[in-house]
């Protein structure tokens with residue numbers, strides 16, 4: 001009998017921010033294929049009897065290609081196994097969960113998405129930036145730094161009164177800031193970059209859009225980081241002093 005694949009969100013890296021359903025599935029899976037960016041959740045994998053495969057790990061210069069991962073999921077499921085495909089944050093926010101689901105469906109494999117707490121919301125909240133607040137913009141736009149140059153309508157984005165949350169954007173900071181300003185976004189818009197959220201190495205850099213490129217260079221900002229562009233970032237100054245995250 002064919003097994004089932006659970007495409008599971010591991011949350012933003014703290015083990016107590018994983019869902020109960022995900023935790024239960026980790027414990028009863030036959031095989032777990034996980035990405036590199038799962039933080040402390042890696043510790044929970046020790047409680048599982050499953051075969052654990054780190055598909056995000058580089059062996060030499062090689063990291064498993066998406067096609068290889070898709071094929072592994074299908075093969076394990078065909079062996080009748082309960083497969084957990086564990087991904088950072090939420091599997092459907094820039095996590096390729098959709099692509100894997102499509103491949104499984106094409107191969108007749110049953111699957112389920114198990115949502116996770118996305119870094120796009122949780123990483124800013126954890127430092128004192130709630131990405132929506134009634135006094136500020138009435139919308140949020142999540143964008144990926146990858147491929148966005150060609151595929152995004154920058155004019156519409158710059159004009160929209162929305163908070164912009166960027167994932168995988170560190171390498172594209174100069175380009176993104178330039179495009180937004182060129183298309184009319186105010187250079188004074190506050191920006192926060194939160195690097196290594198939920199870890200001991202967490203850093204928050206607050207600046208304004210016009211200064212973002214220089215600041216990112218000066219501070220040597222590295223991935224993974226969530227970038228928040230919008231007036232709601234103003235709240236950081238007030239709220240961060242009162243945040244207690246322990």
Ligand SMILES: C[S@@+](CC[C@H](N)C(=O)[O-])C[C@H]1O[C@@H](n2cnc3c(N)ncnc32)[C@H](O)[C@@H]1O
Nearest residue numbers: 089090093095118119167168196197224225226
């Ligand atoms: C491939 S995307 C996956 C996002 C994931 N599906 C989610 O919902 O959080 C990876 C990007 O998420 C962001 N990210 C994930 N975890 C993070 C963390 N702990 N701190 C800062 N950024 C993080 C970074 O922008 C990183 O480049």
